[in-house]
Amino acid sequence: MALADIRQPSDLRPLTLPQLEALAEEIREFVVSAVSETGGHLGSNLGAVELTLALHRVFDSPRDAILWDTGHQAYIHKIVTGRSAGFNRLRQADGISGYPSREESIHDFIENSHASTVLSYAYGLAAARDAGQTPDRRHIVAVIGDGSMTGGMAYEALNNLGHSGKRVIVVLNDNGRSYAPTVSNLSQGALSNKLTDIRLNPVYVRRQRKIEKFLKNLPVIGTQAERGMEAFKAGVREFLQPPAFFEALGVRYVGPIDGHDLEALEHALNAAQQRVEEGPIVIHVITQKGRGYSPAEDDDEKHLHDAPIFNPATGPSKSVPTGYTEAFANTIVDLAKTDPRIVAITAAMPGPTGLIQFQEQFPDRFFDVGIAEQHAVTAAAGMAMGGMRPVVALYSTFLNRAWDQVVYDVALHRLPVIFCLDRAGITGDDGPSHHGIYDMALLSKVPGMRVLAPSSTQEVEQMLKDAIMLANEGPVVIRYPKGKARSGDASDVGSGLAARKLLTDQSNTVCILAIGKMVGPSLDAVALLAAKGISATVWDVRSCAPLDQSMIDYASAHKVVITVEDGIREGGIGMTIEDVVTHTSGANRPVVEVLGIPKQFIPQAKPDAILSRIGLDAEGIAATVQRLVNK
Ligand SMILES: Cc1ncc(C[n+]2csc(CCOP(=O)(O)OP(=O)(O)O)c2C)c(N)n1
Numbered sequence: 001m002a003l004a005d006i007r008q009p010s011d012l013r014p015l016t017l018p019q020l021e022a023l024a025e026e027i028r029e030f031v032v033s034a035v036s037e038t039g040g041h042l043g044s045n046l047g048a049v050e051l052t053l054a055l056h057r058v059f060d061s062p063r064d065a066i067l068w069d070t071g072h073q074a075y076i077h078k079i080v081t082g083r084s085a086g087f088n089r090l091r092q093a094d095g096i097s098g099y100p101s102r103e104e105s106i107h108d109f110i111e112n113s114h115a116s117t118v119l120s121y122a123y124g125l126a127a128a129r130d131a132g133q134t135p136d137r138r139h140i141v142a143v144i145g146d147g148s149m150t151g152g153m154a155y156e157a158l159n160n161l162g163h164s165g166k167r168v169i170v171v172l173n174d175n176g177r178s179y180a181p182t183v184s185n186l187s188q189g190a191l192s193n194k195l196t197d198i199r200l201n202p203v204y205v206r207r208q209r210k211i212e213k214f215l216k217n218l219p220v221i222g223t224q225a226e227r228g229m230e231a232f233k234a235g236v237r238e239f240l241q242p243p244a245f246f247e248a249l250g251v252r253y254v255g256p257i258d259g260h261d262l263e264a265l266e267h268a269l270n271a272a273q274q275r276v277e278e279g280p281i282v283i284h285v286i287t288q289k290g291r292g293y294s295p296a297e298d299d300d301e302k303h304l305h306d307a308p309i310f311n312p313a314t315g316p317s318k319s320v321p322t323g324y325t326e327a328f329a330n331t332i333v334d335l336a337k338t339d340p341r342i343v344a345i346t347a348a349m350p351g352p353t354g355l356i357q358f359q360e361q362f363p364d365r366f367f368d369v370g371i372a373e374q375h376a377v378t379a380a381a382g383m384a385m386g387g388m389r390p391v392v393a394l395y396s397t398f399l400n401r402a403w404d405q406v407v408y409d410v411a412l413h414r415l416p417v418i419f420c421l422d423r424a425g426i427t428g429d430d431g432p433s434h435h436g437i438y439d440m441a442l443l444s445k446v447p448g449m450r451v452l453a454p455s456s457t458q459e460v461e462q463m464l465k466d467a468i469m470l471a472n473e474g475p476v477v478i479r480y481p482k483g484k485a486r487s488g489d490a491s492d493v494g495s496g497l498a499a500r501k502l503l504t505d506q507s508n509t510v511c512i513l514a515i516g517k518m519v520g521p522s523l524d525a526v527a528l529l530a531a532k533g534i535s536a537t538v539w540d541v542r543s544c545a546p547l548d549q550s551m552i553d554y555a556s557a558h559k560v561v562i563t564v565e566d567g568i569r570e571g572g573i574g575m576t577i578e579d580v581v582t583h584t585s586g587a588n589r590p591v592v593e594v595l596g597i598p599k600q601f602i603p604q605a606k607p608d609a610i611l612s613r614i615g616l617d618a619e620g621i622a623a624t625v626q627r628l629v630n631k
Pocket residue numbers: 044047070072073113114115144145146147148149175177178179182289305347348349371373398401
């Protein structure tokens with residue numbers, strides 16, 4: 001049977017092992033080809049092919065709930081649940097999502113794309129089932145990567161699952177990596193040496209045979225299975241850390257299982273299904289990220305975790321930081337050369353946040369703490385207390401996780417922590433959960449917090465330099481977007497917390513206050529307006545908090561003030577400016593128009609297309625100016 005004949009999970013069940021193996025091959029080729037045309041997550045999906053086939057053969061989705069942590073590894077799940085035709089528009093506007101999507105399929109439950117949540121959803125779904133809300137026989141199967149197992153929520157839920165005895169099957173899909181190798185003693189990265197020793201150990205080999213024999217005899221229930229499983233558990237327990245860890249929490253452990261061996265996987269999943277009445281169980285599955293596609297297998301940095309559009313014959317070229325990320329990457333290295341207090345912290349994303357170069361040059365001053373943003377922030381607080389000058393590099397959207405830590409662990413203590421937030425603003429392809437639109441609105445409300453938004457690569461450099469000094473008084477945030485960066489002359493920068501006037505129009509009619517990336521389209525808008533005989537003053541706001549009072553005073557003398565930001569409009573920087581202008585100007589106060597991101601979950605599309613749709617491109621800004629001037 002070929003991929004085209006698989007329309008639903010039940011189509012997989014009649015297949016023989018050789019047919020399934022051929023299908024797995026075909027799926028890998030299909031995924032490489034599809035991702036090469038749209039960009040998307042690759043390595044994680046190539047590693048999860050056999051696991052997904054086995055899950056959908058053993059469990060009965062959607063009666064049984066198969067839940068994917070993060071969701072970036074669910075392409076095969078999409079394919080076997082009837083969505084292969086949609087892959088030509090993967091992650092495109094109006095195409096299929098790069099994550100599970102409740103709108104797309106009854107087989108999809110979670111679409112948040114932020115890691116380490118699946119065990120909590122599973123706990124909740126199990127509670128609802130046990131309360132009679134869903135089919136009584138429903139199995140709840142939570143698939144979580146070893147990377148995602150490093151997040152605090154996963155531990156919290158595991159503790160709760162074990163203590164409550166909820167019937168949940170956890171599949172730990174362990175490929176030893178997040179993007180980079182996973183920082184955890186539970187994962188194969190840390191275990192691989194031990195595993196090799198174990199596999200050569202004659203006692204283990206004998207026990208392993210017993211286990212295999214036991215598995216071959218399944219499905220069998222009763223005393224034989226009981227004894228076999230105990231032998232299996234005991235055999236592994238002596239040698240590996242994970243069983244002891246899970247079992248101490250009250251979660252039974254099975255594994256490690258070869259995650260590319262369909263038979264072994266199905267045996268293990270069936271066995272778990274038979275034993276789940278007794279409470280939660282974790283099946284530890286060892287997989288290879290990027291399996292079957294050599295450019296992914298050979299990629300040291302991230303096993304092609306994700307990839308842009310590429311030629312499948314050669315694979316993508318090595319990913320290097322560009323734009324604002326590149327400016328950050330170079331500047332932090334330069335500054336660290338002369339300031340030994342500077343250390344860098346990443347939550348499992350050294351490559352995407354631009355820290356690889358820093359890691360190579362200052363390995364002792366580089367900290368990957370796992371997918372653990374909350375811990376990253378409070379660890380930074382501790383480092384700052386101890387005299388270091390930590391730079392925490394995160395995606396804007398993932399800082400949401402650590403809000404409480406930023407406010408009370410860092411800001412309340414006025415600690416010198418610098419937050420560098422990449423992928424701020426509209427990010428596009430990854431859909432609603434990846435846009436970085438809350439950072440300015442939220443962080444600007446924290447007492448003492450300085451929030452800077454660079455409008456060019458030169459400004460990133462300047463702001464990071466300044467932040468090292470500004471941090472003497474407490475935390476500083478620098479937030480910048482992905483994509484092509486504005487670039488100017490080296491001297492074309494402001495300094496400290498001052499705003500910067502870029503264009504002056506003496507008529508005092510229109511004053512545009514533009515923030516970060518929005519400076520570019522605002523200047524372009526003025527160029528468009530010039531053709532219509534309208535001119536305007538333009539400021540680069542630079543510091544969103546505190547606001548530069550001289551900029552506010554200057555703007556207040558105009559008829560119309562327009563603020564432009566690529567953050568949430570409601571409660572954002574523009575509204576704060578509006579408030580300040582209203583309260584500080586006299587009778588001739590200007591009309592203030594606030595442009596920003598509407599309060600919506602914005603679906604995937606190219607960032608420029610989204611910005612244009614919501615009026616945050618040059619044309620949109622020019623149209624707003626024109627409307628207000630002609631009023
Ligand atoms: C809270 C949060 N932080 C960071 C990320 C970015 N991220 C996406 S996938 C990933 C690695 C996941 O590793 P793992 O769970 O082992 O899955 P794999 O890709 O290796 O299969 C990271 C860090 C995220 N999705 N959520």
